[in-house]
Amino acid sequence: MSRIEWTRVSADDIEEAVSMFICRIYPRAFRVRASSGDGGIDVCVPASKEHFDVYQVKKFAQNLTSKQKKQAEKSHARIARYAADRGWTIDNWYLTMPLDPTKENLIWLDELAKSKSFPCEWRGLSHVDGWAAKFPEVVDYYFDKGRAILNEELARFTAVSGLQITSDSLVNAGNFSSLEPSNVINGITQLRESLNKRDPHYCYDFAVSGAPPAANEPVAVPGTLAARSVRQIGESYVTFDVHARCAESLNERPITAQMKLRAKAGTAEARDLEEFAKFGRAPRVPIAVSDMAVDMPGGLGMESSAGLVRILEPDLEQSSFERRLDILSPAREVLSSINLKMYPPMQSADGKGASNRGVDKSGVFEIETLTILGPPIQMQLRFTRGDIQGKYPDEVEPALSMFDYFRPGNKFRMSRVRGSKDVDMLDIPPDLLSKEDAAHNAVLLRYVRALTVIQEHTDVEIRIPKYETLEELHIPETLQAAQLLEGEVLQGRWQSSTVVLPADAPDPEESGPVVGAEPLVLDVGGSQVDLGMRRIVLESAKAARTEIDSDGDKVVTFEPASENDIVRVDWLDPAGIESSDAPIE
Incomplete structure (x- = not known):
């Protein structure tokens, strides 16, 4: 790739491309555009909790004028105020542009650094050229008609695959009666490379199976997944995963969708949809939709008169924190304790409601709060027992024990895992668990405790088996065996x-x-x-x-x-x- 003549490039394209270079290097980075007259783009790179490196991207490609220095100084002061308002600490501030500094520029930058509490450095032409060499697809997209070329790549994908990506143009299986798996390895590789060669914002994976994805099963997705589309082609199902190369990809080229959400009154879907609107709680089940139109990168958008949509919770792992939940007797004796991974609150679109949740390490015990932010503030607690099948008995015992003590008269408190436990205790609400749920949980708890005893007397690793009814677990025989072993x-x-x-x-x-x-x-x-x-x-x-x-x-x-x-x-x-x-x- 030839060297870019930055002085001949549109100023706006310089800022867009250079800021995208930085976002590709640091995928969690995000951009803040100046609303005042100093121009430029701030790229904020999370370093640790509430600590950031900030790249102030300028379009200047020739020696700085006094006016341009004033703009940089205004940007420097503005980001300091922006950080202070949010409780951030700026570890480093980098003035970034396709221009190497003169000696006078560095002296000026040193004086600027002394005006605030964070160091300032210059990232110039050598850095920008190096980034351009590392990300040629970004250069192609912003400077070399890359947008048009990207669309051509989808046509190349269709040519390589030999099929139309629509359900209206089906492939005749008889044409491939002698096809062997080894015959398509190179073609599959070319398909993926073809899709991923040009796009600076997204990359694509796909899979082909003989059955559609299970609609009601929990979905574990990587944090980079921006969208997933499933198409039926003949008797096969093609799943396309669109991954954001960085957090800013969704801002630079957003994925938009229009649809009508449908849920029958009184169903789990209707409850989930209502709580999503009221509290921002991500639905746990797929929602039926009609009149759906989705605009996705790579030409993978679709229109459909009916379908199912899953609204997933964003990746909040890096923002999670620990808390301890204690159940106490009326005499304030600790009956059961469990550590929970708590996730930050999600808000409703109108900002009037919020929800958050925590889960123990086994994934069996989950606590949720659903809050109307008021005034007055109204909070609803919900506790959910997850699936215990396939888990080790000693892992799920603490979770089932917690449910066993959720009885009226007892109290609970939520506190930090380490440090003082001098926090308010709350009464356990009546009817938090139905009599049927409490009895069912008590049986499972006795069974799990018996399996834990049995595990101590065998080298076979015991997991809780799959079951549809309690009778399938042979609970009486298991309890008797544990009694004998004790x-x-x-x-x-x-x-x-x-x-x-x-x-x-x-x-x-x-x-x-x-x-x-x-x-x-x-x-x-x-x-x-x-x-x-x-x-x-x-x-x-x-x-x-x-x-x-x-x-x-x-x-x-x-x-x-x-x-x-x-x-x-x-x-x-x-x-x-x-x-x-x-x-x-």
Whole structure:
């Protein structure tokens, strides 16, 4: 690429392109345009919490005049006020333009730096030329008819792929009956390179599958994802992901959409849509729409009479913070505690409502606040139990324990994880959990605690299995196994028991105790977990009948004797067996 003659380039294009260079180097950077007469663009680069580096981009490409220096000084003073109003600390201020400084310029800049509390440096022609060499697609877009070339690239994509990107022009599968996967590797690579070669603001990924994305499943998306479009072409579904190369991409070339949102009264969709409008809370379910028109980069926009739209929460990870939630008894004794990752509030479009949420590390416990900003301020609390399937029992136990203590009469408080806990305590509202939800949670909590005990006695990593009904979890058997492993002796009643003895074994006595052992095996999600042996003691038994089976062994059926039908079961601890010389009957 030949060197750019900056003195021959439009002043506005210089500021746009140079500021975009910086945003591409620092993807989290954002631009602030001057509203006063000093001109230029401030590019603010987050360095750490409330700390920023600021690049003041000027269009000057020839030696500075006194008027241009005055403009730079006004920009310097303005950004200092802008930062002070927001509680920012400016770590560095860079005067940036396609012009290297003279000795006199540097002396002037040193004097300017002394007027404020942050250092000032010059980023000149050598820096700008270096950035231009690094980002030729930005140069092409702003200076070399790149906008038109980018549109041509979409046509190239269509030519390379051999298909129209519309559902109206279907491909005849018979034309590709002998196609092998290896035949299309180069073509797929060319498709992606073709889409990504020219666009300075966005890059594109795509995938082809035989089924549409699941509409109601949670969506995990990268923070760079600006839009996702799914098209049905024949029997296949093509998903296009449009990624912003930097935060300013969405301001430079915004993605716009027009549609009518549809939700039937009384449904989860209607509730989510109402709370999105009232509190800014991102809907958790897809919303049906009609008359949809979406303008997307790369020619991927679409129009449709009907569809589904997911409104996703922005990436707030870097702004999250920790808090501790405690449940306390009426006597102010801490009953349960959990650490939460809290996310900053989201506001409604009219600024009258806000929502925020926090979640524990397992993702099972979530707290939300829905607030009318008033006056007067009105706050609604909501607690949600997430899916426990596939998680480790010890990870979800603290979350289920919190729900177990959400009872009227108890109190809760939210405080910093470290430091004083001298904060206000609030009463737990009545009906925060329905009786059905509370009972369901209590059963799950006992089950999870039993699995935690069982995990200590096996090398098999236990995860909570998938289930549709509680019966599928074998909860009674799991609770009993945990009781045995903790040393409890279980007692019950029995009616008959059959034992197979060797052919040469003596005949059992007429009555007395009978002691036996059998494997303790637990079914966890279809996997058999071996937990050793359990001992079974029939306190008083008599041989009701003895038969010989086909192998010649004795099959003895016992029944209770002396009206004593008590049976006791305990676990044969391997450590106890090895340390004892007493034989086991």
